[in-house]
Amino acid sequence: MQRPPLHVSTRIVLPGLCCFLVGCTFLPPSWLPFRRDSSDHSVAEGRQVSADGARTSLLESLPGDFVVAAVEKVGPSVVRIDTLQARDPFSFPLFPGEGPLNDNLPEGQGSGFITRSDGIVLTNHHVLEGAQRVTVTLRSGRSYPGKVLGSDAVTDLGIVKIDGAEDLPVATLGNSDEVRPGEWAIAIGNPLGLNNSVSLGIVSATDRTTGVPGGSRVSYIQTDAAINPGNSGGPLINDHAQVIGINTFIRTSPGGGISFAIPINKAREIGEQIVARGKASHPFIGVSLRRITQDLAAGINQAGSHCTYPETSGVAVVEVMPDRPAQQAGLQPCDVIRSVAGVEVHTPAQVQVQVDRGRVGEPLKLGIERQGLPKTLTVVPKELDLESF
Numbered sequence: 001m002q003r004p005p006l007h008v009s010t011r012i013v014l015p016g017l018c019c020f021l022v023g024c025t026f027l028p029p030s031w032l033p034f035r036r037d038s039s040d041h042s043v044a045e046g047r048q049v050s051a052d053g054a055r056t057s058l059l060e061s062l063p064g065d066f067v068v069a070a071v072e073k074v075g076p077s078v079v080r081i082d083t084l085q086a087r088d089p090f091s092f093p094l095f096p097g098e099g100p101l102n103d104n105l106p107e108g109q110g111s112g113f114i115t116r117s118d119g120i121v122l123t124n125h126h127v128l129e130g131a132q133r134v135t136v137t138l139r140s141g142r143s144y145p146g147k148v149l150g151s152d153a154v155t156d157l158g159i160v161k162i163d164g165a166e167d168l169p170v171a172t173l174g175n176s177d178e179v180r181p182g183e184w185a186i187a188i189g190n191p192l193g194l195n196n197s198v199s200l201g202i203v204s205a206t207d208r209t210t211g212v213p214g215g216s217r218v219s220y221i222q223t224d225a226a227i228n229p230g231n232s233g234g235p236l237i238n239d240h241a242q243v244i245g246i247n248t249f250i251r252t253s254p255g256g257g258i259s260f261a262i263p264i265n266k267a268r269e270i271g272e273q274i275v276a277r278g279k280a281s282h283p284f285i286g287v288s289l290r291r292i293t294q295d296l297a298a299g300i301n302q303a304g305s306h307c308t309y310p311e312t313s314g315v316a317v318v319e320v321m322p323d324r325p326a327q328q329a330g331l332q333p334c335d336v337i338r339s340v341a342g343v344e345v346h347t348p349a350q351v352q353v354q355v356d357r358g359r360v361g362e363p364l365k366l367g368i369e370r371q372g373l374p375k376t377l378t379v380v381p382k383e384l385d386l387e388s389f
Helices: 043-052 066-077 264-277 294-302 348-356
Strands: 006-009 078-085 107-116 120-123 131-137 143-152 157-162 184-189 197-208 220-223 235-237 243-253 256-263 287-292 314-320 336-340 364-370 373-379
Touching: 066 078, 066 107, 066 184, 066 197, 066 235, 078 120, 107 184, 120 264, 131 157, 143 264, 157 264, 184 220, 184 243, 197 256, 220 243, 243 264, 256 264, 287 294, 287 348, 314 348, 336 348
Parallel strands: 006 243
Antiparallel strands: 078 107, 078 131, 107 120, 120 157, 131 143, 143 157, 184 197, 184 235, 197 220, 220 256, 235 243, 243 256, 287 314, 314 336, 336 364, 364 373
């Protein structure tokens, strides 16, 4: 059974209500768990290298062969991840005569890529979820047992450590903040069990927070490079042979599909936290939001609601959870959030992403509008309780 990218049908109507605003803290620069050996460049050094001497595109240096060159550089670091899932406790026969127990545990498969030469592999949470045993197979065909160091359901990222391996090929990480629509995008992975498959497309959009599942806490990279079940966790690379994202889910419709990848900068933040602590940290302010439009605001106002909204598009506060950071900061139902940390926001997902970029325990400025008047509030996010997530 392949571990598919998450699928989102165009028939799904995304809810207008986003309840839990979460995000990630940053580790100090001194902690770089994705560091390579002295013969390699560290993840942090990767940006400097690309800025100094490696920004010449492979497309410019090797016309017609840039995909081949990029794949030859990154391909050796791409791995297949096979999992055996823990048995469902309800699968055991409860009464005599119910039939023999099936000894075959359910299998899953996905992709990943090596970020540190001692065997740190970055992949998706949904590839590892429920895994009882993990096996990592290199492009050479050699397989190793893998240990799950941790994973994060909120951002769908996970870390596996390859046991008993050293001096492994490492993927060079790029800077996803510099990615622009129209740039080349190359996906490498193991779709449908076909190892080391390559597909080519372009970056269709960046900072994609609408049309994605579950009230996004990630600004995804959208691409038309084809991905299929088994591609999950594999790298999306550019024409500089740098990883810019992690292929994660597809949105399907009749006649085609759209692919989405987690930006590598976000993945690195989460990965460093998982390696350091076994889990990621997420800011939480405790508020439910709804996107309003000019027409919706006009309709609400005409209906005589207790909330009166400015007849412009914005993010309306629907509910403030008691004894949570938002309430303690003075946020109220009917407020309209205009900015978070100085960044303008127009959708609940954009609010989530900006809160996500803050830190637990550090003040965060909210620019709001209340009864037509601008106000600035200071909220101090707390740690999200993942058990209630």
